[in-house]
Each structure stands twice: as structure tokens, then as C-alpha cells.
Amino acid sequence: MAKTEMIPDKDALARVGEAVRARLKSDPQVYQIETDKAELFAVGDFLSAAECERLCLMIDLVAKPSTLHEEDYSTGFRTSYSGDLDPLDPFVMGISRRIDDLMGMNPACGEAIQGQRYLPGQQFKPHNDWFYTTEKYWELERKRGGQRSWTAMAFLNEVEEGGETHFTEVGIKIEPKPGVLLLWNNALPDGTPNEGTMHAGTPVIKGSKYVITKWFRTRKWT
Ligand SMILES: O=C(O)CCC(=O)C(=O)O
Numbered sequence: 530m531a532k533t534e535m536i537p538d539k540d541a542l543a544r545v546g547e548a549v550r551a552r553l554k555s556d557p558q559v560y561q562i563e564t565d566k567a568e569l570f571a572v573g574d575f576l577s578a579a580e581c582e583r584l585c586l587m588i589d590l591v592a593k594p595s596t597l598h599e600e601d602y603s604t605g606f607r608t609s610y611s612g613d614l615d616p617l618d619p620f621v622m623g624i625s626r627r628i629d630d631l632m633g634m635n636p637a638c639g640e641a642i643q644g645q646r647y648l649p650g651q652q653f654k655p656h657n658d659w660f661y662t663t664e665k666y667w668e669l670e671r672k673r674g675g676q677r678s679w680t681a682m683a684f685l686n687e688v689e690e691g692g693e694t695h696f697t698e699v700g701i702k703i704e705p706k707p708g709v710l711l712l713w714n715n716a717l718p719d720g721t722p723n724e725g726t727m728h729a730g731t732p733v734i735k736g737s738k739y740v741i742t743k744w745f746r747t748r749k750w751t
């Protein structure tokens with residue numbers, strides 16, 4: 530017992546990993562990005578142009594300097610502006626439900642959708658979306674739904690230059706294209722955190738970049 534390191538939520542991460550993987554693989558509108566480093570999927574036209582526009586306007590209303598558990602805005606690690614979209618807004622609820630349905634996720638496990646806006650020079654440096662369970666913040670997150678399982682992220686606009694989502698371990702840079710949804714499993718099939726999911730929002734050089742992100746927990750998010 531004591532020999533193996535304790536990985537919080539490992540079994541739940543393995544279970545949800547398997548269920549979502551099976552569902553995405555059987556859906557003809559979902560494309561799997563070829564790599565053995567991470568489970569990374571994409572849907573070409575998940576959001577319509579009108580939905581993207583409406584989401585961008587909503588983001589402008591809630592966006593404030595992004596915060597992170599470990600880093601203050603002033604460190605430059607995540608310099609975008611972001612904010613949660615109102616989870617009770619019927620339009621937001623509809624988008625959120627469509628993401629849940631696509632993945633076969635329990636709606637209770639999804640965090641509120643977060644909107645994010647990057648202006649020239651702004652970025653989100655390489656990071657993993659899963660929580661470091663040795664950090665102090667884990668005490669809080671453990672009780673708020675536990676470890677993050679999958680991430681769903683959609684691009685909302687055309688960026689003139691820069692702003693790619695760079696999966697640094699996989700070695701792929703995904704260019705923002707409005708309406709495209711990316712999905713990835715933050716864990717390996719056995720439920721341990723996957724270092725191969727390391728990713729960054731590279732600096733926007735020209736124009737602006739808008740995205741929405743929905744992170745899923747292994748248990749009910751509160
Ligand atoms: O903006 C991006 O391309 C990445 C955003 C991101 O890493 C996240 O929302 O977790």
C-alpha cells in the first residue's frame with residue numbers, strides 16, 4: 530500500500546478518461562489530433578459565427594486581469610483578461626450543455642465557462658490545467674470538485690497574428706479559428722496527470738484573441 534504514491538482522484542480520472550475518449554472517437558464530427566503524447570481532439574464548426582460574436586461581447590463585459598493560484602498578474606505568466614460567463618444566462622447554458630453532451634460529461638462536474646481575451650503582447654505561458662496536489666491551493670480545490678479531468682476550449686475569432694495554442698510537449702501549434710473547439714484529457718489512461726498536455730497561449734502579435742474554456746472536475750464542482 531505505502532509503496533505506490535497516492536494520486537488523488539486517479540480512479541475517477543481513469544474512468545472519465547475512458548468514457549469521454551470512447552464517445553469522442555465514435556463521433557464522426559470529432560477529429561483526433563495524431564500524437565501519442567496526449568489525447569487531443571477537435572471539432573471544426575462547434576460554434577456558429579453569431580455565437581462566437583455574442584460570446585466575445587459577453588467576455589468584454591466580464592474580463593478582468595487573469596488570476597492564477599500560484600502567480601500574480603504582475604508576474605507576466607498569464608497576462609490575458611478573463612472572467613466567468615454567467616452560468617444562469619440561457620445562451621451560456623445552451624453552449625455549456627452542448628459541450629457536456631458532446632463529451633458525455635456529467636453537467637455537475639463542469640466549472641463555469643470562463644471567457645478570456647488577449648490583446649497584443651498578452652499570453653498564457655506553458656502550463657498544465659491539472660492541479661498540483663502538493664500545493665497549498667489543493668486543499669481548497671480538493672473540496673471543490675477535485676482534480677481536473679478534461680478541458681474544452683473554443684476559439685471565438687480570427688487573430689491577425691500570433692495567439693496559437695502551443696502544446697509544447699506534443700509539438701503542435703494550433704492556430705485560432707473561430708468556432709473550433711479543442712478537447713483534451715489532462716490525465717493519462719491510468720488516471721495520472723499527463724505532463725504531455727503542457728500548453729501555452731502564445732503572445733498575440735496583432736489583433737486580439739478571444740476564447741472560452743470549460744474545465745471539468747472528477748466530482749461535483751462547487
Ligand atoms: O489561450 C489559449 O490558447 C490557451 C488557454 C488555456 O490554456 C486555458 O484556458 O487553459
Ligand SMILES: [Fe+2]
Pocket residue numbers: 656657658728
Ligand atoms: Fe490551459
